Amino acid sequence: xxxxxxxxxxxxxxxxxxxxxxxxxxxxxxxxxxxxxxxxxxxxxxxxxxxxxxxxxxxxxxxxxxxxxxxxxxxxxxxxxxxxxxxxxxxxxxxxxxxxxxxxxxxxxxxxxxxxxxxxxxxxxxxxxxxxxxxxxxxxxxxxxxxxxxxxxxxxxxxxxxxxxxxxxxxxx
Numbered sequence: 656x657x658x659x660x661x662x663x664x665x666x667x668x669x670x671x672x673x674x675x676x677x678x679x680x681x682x683x684x685x686x687x688x689x690x691x692x693x694x695x696x697x698x699x700x701x702x703x704x705x706x707x708x709x710x711x712x713x714x715x716x717x718x719x720x721x722x723x724x725x726x727x728x729x730x731x732x733x734x735x736x737x738x739x740x741x742x743x744x745x746x747x748x749x750x751x752x753x754x755x756x757x758x759x760x761x762x763x764x765x766x767x768x769x770x771x772x773x774x775x776x777x778x779x780x781x782x783x784x785x786x787x788x789x790x791x792x793x794x795x796x797x798x799x800x801x802x803x804x805x806x807x808x809x810x811x812x813x814x815x816x817x818x819x820x821x822x823x824x825x826x827x828x
Contacts, residue, residue: 751791752788753787
């Protein structure tokens with residue numbers, strides 16, 4: 656095999672394995688879904704959450720804005736909440752396909768109800784840990800993560816804590 660062909664094949668292989676992108680900043684949009692427990696009014700409510708995200712992915716960092724709808728039930732007691740968050744992530748020892756990360760976010764729980772009491776707009780905080788899976792040649796990423804969301808005084812007598820196991824599908828454009 657001659658040197659130009661070997662160089663060309665090596666370059667193609669390196670691009671395939673690395674999942675390299677042409678841009679330093681990659682914009683994305685996506686959807687999230689999760690299951691978990693919400694804790695409020697001294698009760699644990701099983702339930703689900705779903706939402707949307709829009710963000711910017713830089714090689715080591717990622718930032719995004721996120722909307723979530725949170726629902727939980729325990730007998731006749733229900734939680735329905737809407738949350739808007741701004742998140743930041745740091746990728747830990749990224750490899751070409753598997754990228755573990757940690758993250759945090761700040762935002763607001765701004766509407767909904769807990770056990771028929773209206774939610775007051777309240778500052779919310781969240782922490783996430785997960786792994787991002789890249790698919791070479793596709794602009795699709797999958798995040799598998801767990802998160803804890805906390806908001807204080809969402810009703811006059813209740814704080815709100817939500818734990819989720821989540822799946823996030825993101826499309827890079």
